[in-house]
Amino acid sequence: MTSLGDALERATAHAPYLAMAMEVQPELRALLAEENLAAAFAFADECGAGAANVRQKLRREKRALALVLGIGDLAGQLSLTEVITRLSDFADRALDEALADIYAERYPDAALEGFSIIGLGKHGSRELNYSSDIDPIFIYNPDKIPIRGREEPSDAARRIGQGLVDALNARDADGYVFRVDMRLRPSPEVSPVALPVEAAISYYESSALAWEQAAFIRSRAAAGDCELGREFLETIHPFIWRRSLDYGAIRNIGAVSEQIRDHFRAGQEFGPGFDLKKGRGGIREAEFYAQMHQLIFGGREPELRTPATRDALAVLAQAGHIDAQKADQLGKAYELYRVIEHRLQMVNDQQTHSLPEDISSLDRVARLHGLNDGAALLALLQPHVEVVGTIYDDLIDADESQKMPVDAQKLEAVCAGLDVPDPAQFARTIQRWRSGKVVALRSAAALESFEAVLPELIQTIAGSPNPEKALVRLDSLIDKLPTAINFFRMLEARPGLRDMLGRILSHAPTLADALSRRTEYFEGLIDATALDLPPDVGALSTEFARTEAGDDYQMLLDRVRARVGEKRFALGTQLIEGHHDPLDVAAGYARVAEAAIQVLTDATIAEFEAVHGKVPDSELVILALGRLGGEALTHASDLDLIFLFTGDHSMESDGDRPLGGTQYFNRLTTRIVTALSVPTAAGPLYEVDTRLRPSGAQGPMAVSFESFRKYQNDSAWTWEHMALTRARPVYGSEKARDVLQKDIRDVLRKVREPETLRKEVRKMRLDIVKHKPPQGPLDTKLMEGGLVDWEFIVHFLQLKTGEALYPQLGKAARKLAAAEHLDQELVAAHELMTRLLVALRLMSPDCNYPPEASRELIAKSAGQSDWNALLNGYDGARQCVIEEWNRHLRPDPHERLG
Numbered sequence: 001m002t003s004l005g006d007a008l009e010r011a012t013a014h015a016p017y018l019a020m021a022m023e024v025q026p027e028l029r030a031l032l033a034e035e036n037l038a039a040a041f042a043f044a045d046e047c048g049a050g051a052a053n054v055r056q057k058l059r060r061e062k063r064a065l066a067l068v069l070g071i072g073d074l075a076g077q078l079s080l081t082e083v084i085t086r087l088s089d090f091a092d093r094a095l096d097e098a099l100a101d102i103y104a105e106r107y108p109d110a111a112l113e114g115f116s117i118i119g120l121g122k123h124g125s126r127e128l129n130y131s132s133d134i135d136p137i138f139i140y141n142p143d144k145i146p147i148r149g150r151e152e153p154s155d156a157a158r159r160i161g162q163g164l165v166d167a168l169n170a171r172d173a174d175g176y177v178f179r180v181d182m183r184l185r186p187s188p189e190v191s192p193v194a195l196p197v198e199a200a201i202s203y204y205e206s207s208a209l210a211w212e213q214a215a216f217i218r219s220r221a222a223a224g225d226c227e228l229g230r231e232f233l234e235t236i237h238p239f240i241w242r243r244s245l246d247y248g249a250i251r252n253i254g255a256v257s258e259q260i261r262d263h264f265r266a267g268q269e270f271g272p273g274f275d276l277k278k279g280r281g282g283i284r285e286a287e288f289y290a291q292m293h294q295l296i297f298g299g300r301e302p303e304l305r306t307p308a309t310r311d312a313l314a315v316l317a318q319a320g321h322i323d324a325q326k327a328d329q330l331g332k333a334y335e336l337y338r339v340i341e342h343r344l345q346m347v348n349d350q351q352t353h354s355l356p357e358d359i360s361s362l363d364r365v366a367r368l369h370g371l372n373d374g375a376a377l378l379a380l381l382q383p384h385v386e387v388v389g390t391i392y393d394d395l396i397d398a399d400e401s402q403k404m405p406v407d408a409q410k411l412e413a414v415c416a417g418l419d420v421p422d423p424a425q426f427a428r429t430i431q432r433w434r435s436g437k438v439v440a441l442r443s444a445a446a447l448e449s450f451e452a453v454l455p456e457l458i459q460t461i462a463g464s465p466n467p468e469k470a471l472v473r474l475d476s477l478i479d480k481l482p483t484a485i486n487f488f489r490m491l492e493a494r495p496g497l498r499d500m501l502g503r504i505l506s507h508a509p510t511l512a513d514a515l516s517r518r519t520e521y522f523e524g525l526i527d528a529t530a531l532d533l534p535p536d537v538g539a540l541s542t543e544f545a546r547t548e549a550g551d552d553y554q555m556l557l558d559r560v561r562a563r564v565g566e567k568r569f570a571l572g573t574q575l576i577e578g579h580h581d582p583l584d585v586a587a588g589y590a591r592v593a594e595a596a597i598q599v600l601t602d603a604t605i606a607e608f609e610a611v612h613g614k615v616p617d618s619e620l621v622i623l624a625l626g627r628l629g630g631e632a633l634t635h636a637s638d639l640d641l642i643f644l645f646t647g648d649h650s651m652e653s654d655g656d657r658p659l660g661g662t663q664y665f666n667r668l669t670t671r672i673v674t675a676l677s678v679p680t681a682a683g684p685l686y687e688v689d690t691r692l693r694p695s696g697a698q699g700p701m702a703v704s705f706e707s708f709r710k711y712q713n714d715s716a717w718t719w720e721h722m723a724l725t726r727a728r729p730v731y732g733s734e735k736a737r738d739v740l741q742k743d744i745r746d747v748l749r750k751v752r753e754p755e756t757l758r759k760e761v762r763k764m765r766l767d768i769v770k771h772k773p774p775q776g777p778l779d780t781k782l783m784e785g786g787l788v789d790w791e792f793i794v795h796f797l798q799l800k801t802g803e804a805l806y807p808q809l810g811k812a813a814r815k816l817a818a819a820e821h822l823d824q825e826l827v828a829a830h831e832l833m834t835r836l837l838v839a840l841r842l843m844s845p846d847c848n849y850p851p852e853a854s855r856e857l858i859a860k861s862a863g864q865s866d867w868n869a870l871l872n873g874y875d876g877a878r879q880c881v882i883e884e885w886n887r888h889l890r891p892d893p894h895e896r897l898g
Helices: 004-014 016-024 026-033 037-046 054-074 080-106 153-169 197-206 210-218 226-235 247-263 283-297 309-318 324-348 359-369 374-396 408-416 423-433 444-462 467-480 485-493 495-507 509-517 520-526 537-544 553-577 582-612 661-677 705-714 718-724 734-748 754-771 787-801 809-818 825-843 852-861 867-889
Strands: 115-120 133-140 194-196 220-224 620-625 639-645 702-704 728-731
Touching (some): 004 016, 004 026, 004 054, 004 359, 016 026, 016 054, 016 324, 037 054, 054 080, 054 153, 054 324, 080 115, 080 153, 080 220, 080 324, 115 153, 115 226, 133 153, 133 197, 133 226, 153 194, 194 197, 197 661, 283 309, 283 324, 283 374, 309 324, 324 359, 324 374, 359 374, 408 423, 423 444, 423 467, 444 467, 444 495, 467 509, 485 495, 495 509, 495 520, 495 553, 509 520, 509 553, 509 825, 520 553, 537 553, 537 582, 553 582, 553 825, 582 620, 582 639, 582 661, 582 728, 582 825, 620 661, 620 734, 639 661, 639 705, 661 702, 702 705, 705 718, 705 734, 718 734, 718 754, 718 787, 728 734, 754 787, 754 867, 787 809, 787 825, 787 867, 825 852, 825 867, 852 867
Parallel strands (some): 133 194, 639 702
Antiparallel strands (some): 115 220, 620 639, 620 728
């Protein structure tokens, strides 16, 4: 610690910005020279009193505060915490005063509500540096933000937001208040400066990126309508703090750091020009180290959610999640970095983090800090940079000390004896596994378990139906595993699973990819019952809903994803192993999806009602369409859903935060879609498609029964009624389902003019041909005479006759054939092509001809004796469909479907 006078001398000699601030504020300089820091702060707080307006007031106060903090900091009389906290608190106050000024000018009689400022980054964690930007997100409530005249709430929010940025950011004779960076808001290149709160919630619950999750670790309601801000942050709380996290997401954060290292390569080598923030071993790596561990453990341990970096390191060490010595080293380094960062910024009030390349400029910064020269500054920083860099390297890089020596000659000799086309490729791949460069094999224990099973594993892969494909997929699988110990130990103990693994890797890239994310799926196959078809929806729902003590909503999401993933993986394996008819497997996929919908919807409603209550005499009903409605999903199927609600939409919910009926069910629907679709630590679940709802993507997510009924009777297109032929309620009370089913039947049984219907159906099919051509020769859906043509024929006949209105297509076709509306051969054609579709979605998802080794398996799955028989049967089925199409839908001359 030195005197304030000594700090004034250093600032005058080495910091032009501070010297300028002293010249324009001589009274303040005098107070500092008198060693009266408290009086200087008091003067800074009041120096804007005579300003002409709020903008001038804030600029004068900021300039005064910058001088007092700078001199107190240089003298060592203010700690880093005091400096960054005062700067952050002033930012809050400046935002509030600027916002109040805008309201007073534009909306003089309005309460200061409806517009909230969320602080992120160093502002959010109250760690602003001497020349920081602030990184806010502006949100507003359209129902509460003030407007004037014919102004829309969105226009008001835009004007307020732009005015607020300009009030702080614009420079004039008195300087500026804070630079404002709005790029952390969603899609900043296209989104408005302020976001309606519901849209912001929807984005963060369903579409936000991994880096945005990390950014919200340091978030708070900083200014404006803080109640609105706190409610927003509370609502997206599950997005920020998940109970568990995919380690792939952690690696993604590590990859960000590596990209920064690569991008700022010139600033990596320590010395003059070193980037103190983004360089190896710098500020960002200390921050990332804390944030990574907070993301891993903070979902379960609320005490770890402190936003400030040094505080986070301390609580992580106290909880035993990071080494105490490392936490201490990182904390000390971080504090020194931030102090030196302030010195760099005090020189010219620039937002810089790099040490000067010019030696004389580096000397200036060092002397401002009280050191003799730049060499002394580098010597002060270098040990900390090395320590932080090493600690962070250990977190994101493989441990080189754990590499095992490779006997290359012996390995090549073993591979040369394999009955495979390219033994050398086997040798190169296995040598890479053993090199220590693979994440899953970085530990001695993992390598030991791998070596124990390696001889048998090589033989299994070499003896598989497609050894080259199996090797490539196993290589990819091993690359993606966070750890491989249990996986290889399981293969060692269960030789039968090794053979099954070989078949999965040879035939099913979709399953191989799922396995690389969750090896637990393979562990589930140890139980012989895993190869049985799943039970009914009720039994599955009971299984999926099972919880453990202490589980919350987020944990239930993870558990359902894990259990659904296991069931779907097992169903795919049943297909590969030839245990069941693909039609039965497709029905099994549908039961699993329906059970997941029921469990997650129940849980989401309970979570939602705890905050918003219930809408009296109303309930949510979910209508499935497409393959889910028809109870025949493939492994890759989306879920086509429509969300409806009963009762009076004008009613309001009865919870602590009441919502109107329509808003209530639309927000609830968004939560349910998120619960079904957003990836969590346990992986993804389903893609949900809600575009078949009334008015499509432009319509509300949930509509009342009354609105649905009116739309379908008065406004819906024929293609929408075709979609309704496969509609089936999958959630809601029995009474509500019956009412909805009756409404749908009434719509479908309407009398239609046959020729008009024929032309509309034919035109719709031609539109699909134009906009969505087949992907490959085995695109059994879109090829001429494929399943889409088949479905259009059946839907045409259902709407034309009002008969066979079953959502299950096979059942409908059999009924139509029995009534002699449909050729009986169409039933067999549908079954063959559906079996083929289910198999191809798993084994050849690109719709091209599969590898030779997989063709016999696909043929048998489709009920054919061999590949040639399958192709002949497939061509015959398509021809049958084409003939039936021509019989019912009579194309115009020269008109074709493909």
